[in-house]
Amino acid sequence: MHLSPFPHVEDKSEVPKDGTAIATPNYCFEADRSTCKEYYESIEDESGFHTCPYGFSSFVDRVNELIFTGLRIKKEYDKSLLQNRVNDEEEYLPQMPKKVIKKSAKKFGLTKEQVEYFEDKYFEMEDRIDRLRDSNNKFENFINKNLHEIRKFNADIKSTTESLLKISDDGQIERRARSVLAWSNLISARLNTYDIKNNPGIVTKGSKENRIVYKKFDKARMCYMPTLGDQDIRINISGESYYKWAMYDIFDLVPYLTLDNAIKYSPDNQNIEIIFEEPQDKLLVTVESIGPKVDEEELDKVTSENYRGSLASEVKDQG
Structure with missing residues (x-):
C-alpha cells in the first residue's frame, strides 16, 4: 500500500488505486486484467519509465516499491492508442514532465512498512481519542447533574427570601434578605451564561x-x-x-x-x-x-x- 498523488499499483491483478491528485483512468476498469498483470510483472524490477499495452505511461521506483501508472508522461505514452480511450472533457489526465514524476516518487512513495507504521499510530490515536471522549462525557454528566442541584437550591433560596421579605417589618432583616436575593439572581445569571456556552441554540428559545x-x-x-x-x-x-x-x-x-x-x-x-x-x-x-x-x-x-x-x-x- 502506498500514499501517492497518482494512480498506483497495489495488486497487479486488480485495477490501480486512485491517487490523491489524479484518479485512475476510466479505461483501466475496462482493460483485460490478465494483460495488465503480465505487463506489471514484466516491469516491476526495471526502474524507470514504461508504456503499457493500452498506451498509458508507467513509472517504476524500486527503492520505494512503487509503480505509478495510468498516466500521460511526456514521450512515454502512445498518443494514437489513447486517442479513443481518454475523454479529456470528463477526465483529468494532464501530460506531465518526467521530473515531476520522479520528484513525486521520492516525496510521496511510502513503503508498505511505513504505511503500516502510520496506520498503527492512527488507530492508537483513535483509541486515545475514544478514551478522552468517554472521560469528557462522564465529566459533563457530573457537571450537569450538580448544576441541576445548584439550580434547585438557588430556586429554594430565592423563594424563601422573597417570602421573608413579604412578612418581615424589620429594616435590617429586609436589607439582609435583599442582599441574599441579589446574590441568588447573580447565581442565576452565571448559570444561564454557562447554558448559552454549552447550547447556543437556547438564545432564541421561546x-x-x-x-x-x-x-x-x-x-x-x-x-x-x-x-x-x-x-x-x-x-x-x-x-x-x-x-x-x-x-x-x-x-x-x-x-x-x-x-x-x-x-x-x-x-x-x-x-x-x-x-x-x-x-x-x-x-x-x-x-x-x-x-x-x-x-x-x-x-x-x-x-x-x-x-x-x-x-x-x-x-x-x-x-
Whole structure:
C-alpha cells in the first residue's frame, strides 16, 4: 500500500488505486486484467519509465516499491492508442514532465512498512481519542447533574427570601434578605451564561415579548448594589425610558454581563453610570465606567472569549 498523488499499483491483478491528485483512468476498469498483470510483472524490477499495452505511461521506483501508472508522461505514452480511450472533457489526465514524476516518487512513495507504521499510530490515536471522549462525557454528566442541584437550591433560596421579605417589618432583616436575593439572581445569571456556552441554540428559545429595557438594567443594577460595599462602587442610572423592545428571555443576561464587566475593571470609590436616551424614537443605552485603557491594536480582540487587554490583565479580578 502506498500514499501517492497518482494512480498506483497495489495488486497487479486488480485495477490501480486512485491517487490523491489524479484518479485512475476510466479505461483501466475496462482493460483485460490478465494483460495488465503480465505487463506489471514484466516491469516491476526495471526502474524507470514504461508504456503499457493500452498506451498509458508507467513509472517504476524500486527503492520505494512503487509503480505509478495510468498516466500521460511526456514521450512515454502512445498518443494514437489513447486517442479513443481518454475523454479529456470528463477526465483529468494532464501530460506531465518526467521530473515531476520522479520528484513525486521520492516525496510521496511510502513503503508498505511505513504505511503500516502510520496506520498503527492512527488507530492508537483513535483509541486515545475514544478514551478522552468517554472521560469528557462522564465529566459533563457530573457537571450537569450538580448544576441541576445548584439550580434547585438557588430556586429554594430565592423563594424563601422573597417570602421573608413579604412578612418581615424589620429594616435590617429586609436589607439582609435583599442582599441574599441579589446574590441568588447573580447565581442565576452565571448559570444561564454557562447554558448559552454549552447550547447556543437556547438564545432564541421561546417567543419574543415586548418588554421595557430600562427595567432590565435597573433590576441588574439593584442586584449588584448590595455586593459592592467593600469596593464603594456606585451604580447610577439616569434618564427615564419606557421604550419597549421585542426580546427573548435570555436578554436578561445583557445588563448583568455589561455591569459585571464594568464592575470588574473599575477602581474602588468610582461611579458606574447607566444613561438612557431616546433619540428619534430609538433607544440608546450607554454604560460608562473608569477602567484600564484599551490600546488601539487591541480593539478588535477585546470581544474575543477570554481575551484581556495588556493593561486589563494587570487589574485584580474582582468577579
